[in-house]
Amino acid sequence: MKLRQRQVDFRDRCVAALDERGNTLGVAPTGAGKTVMLSAITGHYIQQGANALIIQHRDELVDQNRRTFEAVNPRATIGLFTADRKEWGYNATFAMIQTLARAGNLEDMPAFDVVTIDEGHHAAADSYLKTIDTAMKRNPNTKLLLVTATPNRGDKKTLRGVVDNVADQITLKELIEARLLVRPRTLVLDIGVREELRGVKKRANDFDMSAVEAIMDKSVLNDRVVEEWGKVAGDRQTVVFCSTVLHAQHVAEAFRSAGIRAAAVWADMGDASRRETLEAYDRGEIQVIANVAVLTEGWDHQPTSCVILLRPSSYQSTMIQMIGRGLRLVDPERYPGVRKDDCIVMDFGTSILMHGSIEQDINLEGKGAKDCPECASTVPAQCAECPICGYEWPKPEPEEDEPTLLPAGDGEDAAPSVLHDFVMTEIDLLADSPFRYENLFDGLVCIATALDAWVAVVSYYGRWHALGGGRMIGVKYLADNSDRFVAMAAADDFLRIHGDSDVGNKAKRWMSQPCSDKQREHLGLSPFEAIGVTKYQAACRLEWKFNERLIRRLLENSMRMAA
Template identity: 30%
Template sequence: MADLLTAGKMRLRDYQSEAVAATWDWMQNNDGAPIIDAAVGAGKSIIMAEIMRQAHSYQDDVRVLMLTHSSELVRQNHAKLSALMPWADSGIYSAALGKKDLQAQFLFGTIHSVWKKAYDLGRVHLILVDEAHTISRKQKTMWGRFLQDVTICNHDVRMIGLTGTPWRLDSGSLTDGDDRLFHGISYKIGILDLINRGFLVPVVTEPTGLRVDTSDVRKTAGDYNVGQLTGAVDRVTEEAVDDFIRRGGDRRSWMIFAPSIESAGHIRDAVRGRGVSCEIVTADTDSGARERILGALHRGALRSVVSVGTLTTGVDVPPVDMIVALRPTMSSALVIQMIGRGLRLSPGTRKENCLLVDYAGWLSRHGPVDLIEPPARKGSGPAPTKQCEQCDTKLPIHIMTCPTCGFEFPAVEKPEARLVASALPALSTQREPRRVRVVGVKYARHQGKNGKPDTLRVDYDTGIQTYRKWVPIEGELNARTMGRVWWSKAREPGNVNAAPASIAEALERAPSELRAPREIEIVPEGKYWSVKNMFYEAQA
């Protein structure tokens, strides 16, 4: 960690200070519990320690409870507070760590150990929840029972959640719904921002030509059935191991994610059979063995580790510079957490980036890691729809023939079992501009929002997808100038008429005065593609 610890004082990064200040501001102006959305590597333990320090400066008898699901996170978070406030009355309540200091002013605990102890804790002013996405909305859980009891004992207790993935596969965004436990995002710092600031390394991919086929794997509890998924992974294990060993030749430490202990054993044996050291870590691996394995991986004495249901949070092995995805999952949060294990800086090594070898289809299902968003909550929101490419009729997603104009939607081909998966970009900034052929153009009025003027919407039909450009015709001078430049490029050669002064005039003149480009260049902007340039037949 690049932060400096000097004489009990910690130098926070600028965004860490901003996160703390923004969260206090949110709590002063809102009821309920906020979330600090901080990606892997942001230093959530430092942010929490600073919240505790400031809370103590405001009220010297403040009682703060930090809870999470992981004993390793308890250990790490307690260590950060001890570095910042070595004089503080801090303690740990965790059976896994063999410590039960229930009365400390700043108490760090696992929910598994304290969930029945709400009435024994006494006064609590503030609860900090690390990895807040692990909390279910259901009341009949350890979290539900504890939060209900602690609120009975402390009617004015406040709560702050911290996570880099503020959503759950089973219930969507943590801040949506009447039964939500958190009520807003007080601050956000994402993966791409941390990469750009130099606090994380970028993740890169390479085409593999190999992919786990999940087309016949059924879903259980919202994700792939582990038993069937194990069989699907086993069918490609030998070929995948050959492939990632070759790709990882110049990589220092590998972390491999598998769906089950059975498949992990097959992967480990295949890796060892090719002369490469490999161990398995599962959720049931005892803490001593886990520390020995991860320590060897950190030192370079062990080349690879296969993870089953663990090593996704609370793990810091900076030298890891290759992530092998052999665990397909429907959980976008889990994908971010697994990729995140390879993004930490590793001073003293040659690590410049992290290679993601994506046999599991993480990128094809979930997209670039910095653009992944919460899934829609089950049972909420309208049914998915699509628009007819010919007449713009909105239709249910399953309709293949438009009842208005008869347009036939192209059939979606089922992918072959082993498609190239890793040719996709791992970060949105890695998507390259590309040129696509245009088969038709349509023009329409786009109504401006929030008082902004209407624009001319230009739809470029490529036969597979429609890309849109919004041309300013009315409004401020600068906008109108941009619109005139676009019009002059798009009009038929020899036409010297002045550009239209209104959207209505543009719609009237466009069909006869403007030509369809031969191709357009599209560039990535966030989750979408925008039209950058047009190429006409007369151009070279």
């Protein structure tokens, strides 16, 4: 598996921090390929003869992370330490923290050169601290790597004392610019309660949600939310974040009263009932799902293309988590016929006005580091909030020419309604990719090959479709989008995973060598027509020729599914 350049940068920065300081935290949101990067960093040390312990907190993560690790490090030996299997002595051991942290198991744990913790914000919990302490006693030179999307915990426990630096932080903005997440369209709506919400007091971890409920949970306001949603997102699957259980239930009732299939989920409802509700939402039987504090993290539903915020967020990280639920691209194999080009974010509270929208996050590329005045940890220079202790740097006063909220109506007092400050930087994936894409049919088809696999991006009925195939894979439909570069990103990732990145490298000699006689014959070219055609160009044309019929069939099926 070949890493994207941003993943390579993340790996190299974490390795440099581990070599210099012995510990580090890397922050990467959903869509960045966190497990791939975690595997690459750990694999770097295994290649040097180290042994590694990789810790997870859920059973499904053990299997998921192990499979990704194997793809990134195919030569490493792997053991498991779970309730069913207790294996030591391998290059890498994947462990469940609940099993590992038991006293008898910790006593038997051997020394490790590297300890890697997925969802690293959990490392402040007692079970993790005991495990880390045991590892350090066994080997004082153990390198400690934490990787997470959400470093700041709701219980206010910080990572101070666990790690003392942040090697890198990938932002949602970077992923959106790279077409690895969809673009958010952010709407800020004032339904007459903004000033009241600004008066709500903070408690230990968040705003006083009972006070928010008293302001927001009124039938007239819930009906207005449904009305405004219907104007801009009435055909979209939607997740709503509410202040309390009653608020979530009443919001769901308001949607149902308007004829919308809606339901609510919350922490204390039965596991079976919550699972059935979420499965119904996943099947498309429910259009709107209201929740309180259960879908903020650890839940992904790719077709969700609208997020409604009916509660303020005291932390920007919480706001970004909620908005992130709607930014995932759609896998066409999992959700055939579902199309998603963007995500509408409707904020009826004060979160975006308080923190600034995620579009305003600063790209950290090459910006250096700074020390947190609260915990003295070293973090990337453009962090607005310390990922280790939660300290928030004062926000600079906006310049006069900075983008502002535009009023919804006429007059100076009109309520702000739409954020117009998003600037999308187009990433040239053709230049960034390690593979060379060849244009066919005046650019209507872009195709690349890496010997073991190939990809094609095809313009068909006004949309761009990505398809890929290989010797042991068959031909697969990968993605479609109105944006060519989103389809290109899906194709490029497929080729990185399934292709031979060395053979497909742009710098390889076959990229410029004349096509062979056999290639020329298969393409039906005369010696004169073959002048200037390289081996690589011929290989791309042959991939299209051999697979065109099946590609056309998959394209026609995708259009029927979407109809």
